[in-house]
Amino acid sequence: EVQLVESGGGSIESGGSLRLSCVASRDTFLGRCWAWFRQAPGKEREVVASINSDGTASYANGMKGRFTISQDTSKNTLFLQMTSLRPEDTATYYCAADSRRSCRFGTPPPSHLATWGRGTQVTVST
DSSP states (O other): OOOEEEEOOEEEETTOOEEEEEEESOTTOOOSEEEEEEEOTTSOOEEEEEEETTSOEEEOTTTBTTEEEEEEGGGTEEEEEEOSOOGGGOEEEEEEEESSOOOTTSOOOGGGOOEEBOOEEEEEEO
C-alpha cells in the first residue's frame, strides 16, 4: 500500500513563505490527480489546489496567486509553495492523490482521492 508523506510545515510569521513537499512511498505509484487540502481547528477540510497528471493545475477561490502547486513526476513528489502567509492560513495541510480519477477540470472534493498523507502543521503568527 502506497503512503504519502508530507514535510515542510512549521511556524512562521505573517508575510513569510513555506514550501510543502509530499512524497509517495512507492516509486511505481502513478497518481492521476494530486492535491493539497487543509483543515483548521473546528473547520471542515478544504481543498487548496490540485494538479492533474498532464500538468493542469487548479486552485480554490482565493488561493491562486499566493499558493503554487507543482510536481516532480520523476521523483513522485508534490509541492506547494506558499507565499504572503496569513494567520488564517494556519491549518494542518494534507497531501492526497488518486491513481484512477482525473482532476483536469477543477479542484476535487476530498472523496475524489483515495490516498492521503497524515498532514503537516502550518502555523502563521501575527
